[in-house]
Amino acid sequence: MMNEGNLTIRSATIGDLDAIVEMWWESSRYHEELEPRFQYAPDAIDATRQFISKQIESEDSHHWVAQKDDDLVGYVEAMVVERAPIHLHRRIGYLGSIYVKSEARQKGIGTKLWKTAYDWLMTKEVAVINLMVASKNPRALDFWKKLNFREIMVRMELESS
Numbered sequence: 001m002m003n004e005g006n007l008t009i010r011s012a013t014i015g016d017l018d019a020i021v022e023m024w025w026e027s028s029r030y031h032e033e034l035e036p037r038f039q040y041a042p043d044a045i046d047a048t049r050q051f052i053s054k055q056i057e058s059e060d061s062h063h064w065v066a067q068k069d070d071d072l073v074g075y076v077e078a079m080v081v082e083r084a085p086i087h088l089h090r091r092i093g094y095l096g097s098i099y100v101k102s103e104a105r106q107k108g109i110g111t112k113l114w115k116t117a118y119d120w121l122m123t124k125e126v127a128v129i130n131l132m133v134a135s136k137n138p139r140a141l142d143f144w145k146k147l148n149f150r151e152i153m154v155r156m157e158l159e160s161s
């Protein structure tokens with residue numbers, strides 16, 4: 001747990017589920033605005049609630065929340081995933097999601113969330129950490145580049161007509 005001033009970064013509990021799902025939805029809406037190709041199913045919120053509640057209880061994944069006074073202002077999700085046997089590093093870290101509420105941004109909270117996730121992934125002894133960033137999200141690209149991530153792949157998509 002990291003506590004600086006009135007900001008605490010702590011592991012999420014099932015009691016945080018509603019607030020995390022709400023932030024996930026805010027992030028999804030933000031991504032939909034950036035890129036209309038991001039389209040979510042009508043039951044995406046329910047599916048996410050189920051997914052996150054399982055993740056919170058899993059050994060190989062972890063959620064942390066940033067709490068300011070009584071409010072949650074951000075969260076991050078990290079997991080350990082197994083890749084195909086063709087890779088030198090099969091067990092890798094994966095950063096599933098990170099979000100800081102708009103009014104709390106650019107105060108270092110995203111960086112603190114990332115550092116907490118990174119420390120946990122290091123205890124899992126992963127040699128590589130992957131994540132996905134929307135091409136039209138320059139703020140996030142800048143954020144990750146500043147944290148020494150490098151772009152190594154571009155995902156391309158064709159809509160069938």
Ligand SMILES: CC(C)(COP(=O)(O)OP(=O)(O)OC[C@H]1O[C@@H](n2cnc3c(N)ncnc32)[C@H](O)[C@@H]1OP(=O)(O)O)[C@@H](O)C(=O)NCCC(=O)NCCS
Pocket residue numbers: 027030097098099100101104105106107108109110111112132133134137138139140142143144146
């Ligand atoms: C990306 C995000 C998590 C960053 O959180 P944050 O708390 O604002 O990040 P920090 O304050 O720790 O910022 C660290 C660095 O990121 C970069 N950054 C953050 N916001 C930025 C902005 N608006 N424009 C350009 N660079 C920015 C800067 O390099 C910044 O360093 P600086 O403050 O010294 O300039 C936050 O903007 C967010 O939640 N965005 C919406 C969801 C999203 O895009 N998630 C990422 C999915 S991959």
